[in-house]
Amino acid sequence: MGKVVFDVQYQTSLAFLISYYFYCTGLSAGSFMISTLSYGFGFTKFKPASKMGVVAAVLLLLLAPQFLLMQVGWPIKSVWNHFVYFNPVSAMSYGAFLLMLYPVNSIIYGIFMFKGNMKMTKIFGLIGIPMALAVHGYTGWILALAVARDYWNTGLMPIVFLFSAMVSGISMMILLIIIRDRFFTKEKVINHDLIDSLAKILGWLLVVDLFLVFCDYSVLLYSKLEAQEVAHFMLFGKMSFWFVILENLIGKVIPMIIVFIPGMRRSYFWLILAALMNMAGILAMRVVTVYGGQVLPLM
Amino acid sequence: MSNPHKKEQHTGKDLPRWGMVIDLDRCVGCHTCEIACKMENDVPLGIWRSWVKEIEKGKYPNVVRSFRPTLCNHCENPACVKVCPVGAAWQREDGIVMVDPHLCVGCRYCMSACPYEVRYVHPQKGMIDKCDFCHTRVDAGLKPSCVEACPASARIFGNLNDPKSDVSKLVSTKSVTTLKPEMGTDPRVYYIGLDMATMEIKREAKLVWEK
Structure with missing residues (x-):
């Protein structure tokens, strides 16, 4: 119909550093969940994963805010102002407090776990669960409350983020446990039972994750013009390699098939491959969501 | 410490509520407003x-070139x-949406949330910047720079709370439209004769990867 003779080039507001930040908080929340399964909820099968889970959660959550600080224009001022000038209607304002409290709680929880104090470990583990959910859920809210972008502005966004966090966290835990058991223990025997249970959980979480993506896209494709445009951009446009191939095929569908076929699940080669593919796919998901969600001009 | 801009909602009729009407029947697309704005506010390249x-639309000989001047809508x-x-993003009592450089940390969240994409990162300051209706000029009793410079008087600026002002008369007697009313932002920049083709987005937008 028309051609654009003169157009203004828009700046991209949130870029790749924010994707890495979301990825790290997701991995952290996921591994924290695994570590609380035995101490908080009494699934003793997962006890060998607990200590590794809490160490990974703390380290990743110390790494994650560094990406944020690299992205903002004024890093030191931003730390100060976030705590001093609190805006109760901004999701990002709560994030600063969560990013502060959650690692502190995780460290206390970890110290009690390493000392063998079961009662206190359980208390701090149970406090940590809603915090882990919040610290990753709020990142979804940040995007969902940016009303201008139809790809983000959906109530599913925090839930999608939580499920992708758990999925990638479990994949990371599978890899870490295999490496630890194989190379850093005296027996050099991998805890097969634990890995098998984690792989089964991974499979079912991937089913839910794929279902959520389907719900999201089916609504986008029937929604208003901007939403249809962004869905087409993801499915058939310039982002389709990242979204269809990397995120969903390599990151979710193939790992799901691998962990649901018992023969493949019990082979460590296939399981490690599935976990690696899933971790790469979730990283692609963060890039697709953050960058792809806001790259189309709005008007 | 509480927020210094925690404002009491302005409802008093004695306070002005600044707004703008852009008459596109008068606009000739000369881009003078852009340049006047850049000069007044020292906006970087x-x-x-x-x-x-x-935009250009139609097929020869039935063609038209449509314009859409865009600025911050100073939404209600x-x-x-x-x-x-x-x-750091706050609203004055007279409705002008401002950025406080003492508070802004450059997190760019407001850029993602604005449905009109009028906010940008100032490359030298590392903070967010945007149109502020030339608030220093307005406070001194002058009109914003773009309004002053427009050769066709297509931009009309004034107090929406004053029923005798030009903007109030135009808003109440002409068929005006605002950009993206479905966003619920309630903009205070009104357009007369806006061609909706200028609001179209393209399916295959040019991807510019950030450096």
Whole structure:
């Protein structure tokens, strides 16, 4: 119909550093969940994963805010102002407090776990669960409350983020446990039972994750013009390699098939491959969501 | 410490409520407003506080060139003010949406939330910047620079609370429209004769990867 003779080039507001930040908080929340399964909820099968889970959660959550600080224009001022000038209607304002409290709680929880104090470990583990959910859920809210972008502005966004966090966290835990058991223990025997249970959980979480993506896209494709445009951009446009191939095929569908076929699940080669593919796919998901969600001009 | 811009909602009729009407029947697409804005506000190269989107449509001989001057809409319910984590985006009592450089940390969340994409990162300051209706000029009793410079008087600025002002008369007697009313932001920049083709987005938008 028309051609654009003169157009203004828009700046991209949130870029790749924010994707890495979301990825790290997701991995952290996921591994924290695994570590609380035995101490908080009494699934003793997962006890060998607990200590590794809490160490990974703390380290990743110390790494994650560094990406944020690299992205903002004024890093030191931003730390100060976030705590001093609190805006109760901004999701990002709560994030600063969560990013502060959650690692502190995780460290206390970890110290009690390493000392063998079961009662206190359980208390701090149970406090940590809603915090882990919040610290990753709020990142979804940040995007969902940016009303201008139809790809983000959906109530599913925090839930999608939580499920992708758990999925990638479990994949990371599978890899870490295999490496630890194989190379850093005296027996050099991998805890097969634990890995098998984690792989089964991974499979079912991937089913839910794929279902959520389907719900999201089916609504986008029937929604208003901007939403249809962004869905087409993801499915058939310039982002389709990242979204269809990397995120969903390599990151979710193939790992799901691998962990649901018992023969493949019990082979460590296939399981490690599935976990690696899933971790790469979730990283692609963060890039697709953050960058792809806001790259189309709005008007 | 509480937020210094925690404002009491302005409802008093004695206070002005600044607004703008852009008459596109008069606009000739000369881009003078862009340049006047850049000169007045010292806007760096590559970014704009106000710009004119220009499209050509139709097939020869039935063709038209449509324009859409764009600036901050100084919404009554601004999305940027709600999401700002440090309260740096704030609204004056006369409705002008401002950025406080002492509070802004450059997190760019407001840029993602603004449905009109009028906010930008100032390359030298590392903070968010945008149109502020030339608030220093307005406070001194002058009109914003773009209004003053427009050769066709297509931009009309004034007090929407005053029923005798030009903007109030135009808003109440002409068929005016605002940009993206479905966003619920309630803009205070009105357009007369806006061609909706200038609001179209393209399916295959040019991807510019950030450096």
